[in-house]
Amino acid sequence: MDIRQLRYFIAVAEEANIGRAATRLHMSQPPLTRQIQQLEEELDTQLFVRTPRGMELTQAGTLFLAEARNIRALIEQATERTQRAGQGRLGRLDVAIFGSAILDRIPKLILNFRNEYPDVNVVLHTMTKAEQIAALRQNRITVGFNRMLAPLPDIRSEVIATEALLLAVNLNDPLAAQPALPFDALARRPVILFPSGARPNFVDKVLALCEARGFIPEVAQEVGDAVTGVALVASGFGVCVVPESATTLQYPGVAYLPFADAPADARVDLSCIYRADDHSPILTTFLASVRKSAALQDGAARGA
């Protein structure tokens, strides 16, 4: 059996006339006759009774008509769905995110993507940087978000945004009264650092910034993530350098102050990472969407 034969059969059944059906199928009558005969032969079942007025479906033919229509619809649907999947508009996308950047930028990026491609099932996984790289290599995720990545041959990374650094200060601290702080305010308070995970990380960044300004901060505590860091600030353990997006954390008793001298290097990147050899359409569409919304957010941020 052949899908073409199904199409022919449906046409003949609907027209109840081979000649008209042939016209509708843009072909001549004899080959159509033969195809119908072959179909009947292959099924070993009479589908039509030939009358002088045309072709009349038998009971078996009526049943087969329903089945044939169903099959044809299914094929069309399969074609359409496969094409959409091939364009990255349908399917599943496993995305890894990390603790603190989930706070602001990433949810917006993902939300935009989901609005644009509602038939892509986005599954989020929280992972550390090292876990993300391992998961990418094992194909458990397609894309990850992270900061401060060392270059790797098989993993490509793309900077989505850079964020300014702010200082989280306890409201009881006199520093909190100022609109902005010099960077060396860090030298005068115990500092809470995060995360305590794989290097290079945000800790190194902060220490390097201090070193560049000629002091070594007093480290009050190293913690796992921004949320914990801010919590310790609220408890009066010290101050904590956080990226802009952490300000979404409206923790009572904590103020976020910009650095008055606004050093150009006091920024941190937000990157997305993926396999260098992954050319899947779903990744392609996701990256395109992320780049677009990142540019928009960036523009908005600069504009504001």
Add this chain to the structure above:
Amino acid sequence: MDIRQLRYFIAVAEEANIGRAATRLHMSQPPLTRQIQQLEEELDTQLFVRTPRGMELTQAGTLFLAEARNIRALIEQATERTQRAGQGRLGRLDVAIFGSAILDRIPKLILNFRNEYPDVNVVLHTMTKAEQIAALRQNRITVGFNRMLAPLPDIRSEVIATEALLLAVNLNDPLAAQPALPFDALARRPVILFPSGARPNFVDKVLALCEARGFIPEVAQEVGDAVTGVALVASGFGVCVVPESATTLQYPGVAYLPFADAPADARVDLSCIYRADDHSPILTTFLASVRKSAALQDGAARGA
């Protein structure tokens, strides 16, 4: 797209290797490669990534594999069902029955058929003889059961069985004490006749039998069917000639007595009727089944 291509695609997807798939499909590798390429081209979607170790499904390919399997299963099912319908093993059969013969023979015939062909949906319609013929001509039924049919050019009829006639007598009637009666007992009692519908009918039959024996019975009442007739016997209106199968009606106060002189013509036929030009398999199987069980019942009746 082509069902053959679906088969090829499934094989390649399952083997993850064109060469092995070709072996499984009993063909060589190059045409299979080409068919897969054509399928991808037609769908405008990459279904596989080619690796030095073979063919690996893309996400779109994985989706299409599921769809393809589904479609193939549906096609197989459609084929199988259509074939069964073509053999008269699946479908719908509209059967007309009439009032009194429903009592015994016909339910057995239909029950046998339904046991043998459980996937045929038998729909019963109660109709008079005239209605049956009209319904046959309008294709509203496929087969009918009736008695005493005048021959018609477009309707074929087949005698399924003949039944002996019995006399239904009120138990208070002295006649009821006898084991059997002479036919002219009818001359000595008021007679209830049925049915009162279209001629020729059972009424004519009884009157003709009387006439052949030189008497005209006193007609107490003409009624529509055997059930009513027997009810009137129970009420003492008179006697009533009924076919054998009416004895299934175990009406209190009524005895069914055979005719002692057992006239060979005191029998009535039970026929089934159908369109002469109907060669549908479902009718064919039904008629075969009816003939078989009628022969069995007949044998059993004679044996007993």
Add this chain to the structure above:
DNA sequence: TCACCTAATACCTTCGCGGTATGATGAACA
């Protein structure tokens, strides 16, 4: 009885499927 509709048949041409032979390419291994 004839005209007209229907489907079926005969015969031809062409397209495409499948076959064989060969090429291109990356992986594994010495």
Add this chain to the structure above:
DNA sequence: TGTTCATCATACCGCGAAGGTATTAGGTGA
């Protein structure tokens, strides 16, 4: 690093089957 082995892709050929034209067969209705 070169060699070998596997993979899939390409080139080209022959044949079968699909579709086309012309015609026949058969039943209906005027």
